[in-house]
Amino acid sequence: MFKKFFGWLSLADLDAARDEASVQIAARYARGNIFIQEGRVMHKDDLARLSAAADQAMGRLRDALRHQ
Amino acid sequence: MPNLDDFRSLLDCIHKEWNRAEGDIKQAEQVCSKVIEPAINELRYAGRRLIDAIGSANAEGDHRHVESLLTDALFDCHRARHDAVDAATSKIALDLDILRDKLGIDVVLQAFPSFPVLMGEVDSVREKIVASRKIRENRENIYTGIEAVDFPALVSSYNRFKASEPIMRELAKKRRWERVWTLAFGIIGIVGTIFTVVGWLFPRSP
Numbered sequence: 001m002f003k004k005f006f007g008w009l010s011l012a013d014l015d016a017a018r019d020e021a022s023v024q025i026a027a028r029y030a031r032g033n034i035f036i037q038e039g040r041v042m043h044k045d046d047l048a049r050l051s052a053a054a055d056q057a058m059g060r061l062r063d064a065l066r067h068q
Numbered sequence: 069m070p071n072l073d074d075f076r077s078l079l080d081c082i083h084k085e086w087n088r089a090e091g092d093i094k095q096a097e098q099v100c101s102k103v104i105e106p107a108i109n110e111l112r113y114a115g116r117r118l119i120d121a122i123g124s125a126n127a128e129g130d131h132r133h134v135e136s137l138l139t140d141a142l143f144d145c146h147r148a149r150h151d152a153v154d155a156a157t158s159k160i161a162l163d164l165d166i167l168r169d170k171l172g173i174d175v176v177l178q179a180f181p182s183f184p185v186l187m188g189e190v191d192s193v194r195e196k197i198v199a200s201r202k203i204r205e206n207r208e209n210i211y212t213g214i215e216a217v218d219f220p221a222l223v224s225s226y227n228r229f230k231a232s233e234p235i236m237r238e239l240a241k242k243r244r245w246e247r248v249w250t251l252a253f254g255i256i257g258i259v260g261t262i263f264t265v266v267g268w269l270f271p272r273s274p
Binding site: 040065 | 101106171177
């Protein structure tokens, strides 16, 4: 509980949410030598998952701006 | 006998579209910190179609067949660009949503007043992408709509937004501390009031 509270105070919850979002979009490593982006590759199903999550995020953002 | 000179305008379109797709893929990679494989694959297919078209023209193939291969190559370039824009705008939308959720829309607007403009730009592209998934028969027209998007300008708006993130973080920290102090003083006030009332109701006997 204390850890959560101090995490909230220091904005560690923001970084954790970002890490969680990037874990949801699987970071796979390419076979062979790919030097760009440290060998991390977004495959077709990862793109589909990212795109679906973005559609939901846009809905929440629209609502937030409407209520502002 | 087909001659590649007959397809000069189509080849010119492929050249321009390939360059745009490459540029967008690079931008998308920077936004997502990942290689966007579906977009790369579309360019690979476009390359295959081009080689087939050259082969067919050299082998004195059918004029229509060469034209159809080149049209496919152009469409593959469109799709490559579409995948790159899809990946980058998705990542941008998620980032905006996480910041709004964790820091609060008021903090975001205070540090970056053009947030609604940026959101409007992302929203317009996302709507076109969603529509392109639903209306498959009208896909080519929708792709043309997405191609009209000034993607580098959108990425540069997003980079400006990211540049104001340290200000957002400071504002959010300040607000959180204010909430803690308000809560602490509120609790002290309530406890003080309870003690005063109890002392008043049950006075100590001398």
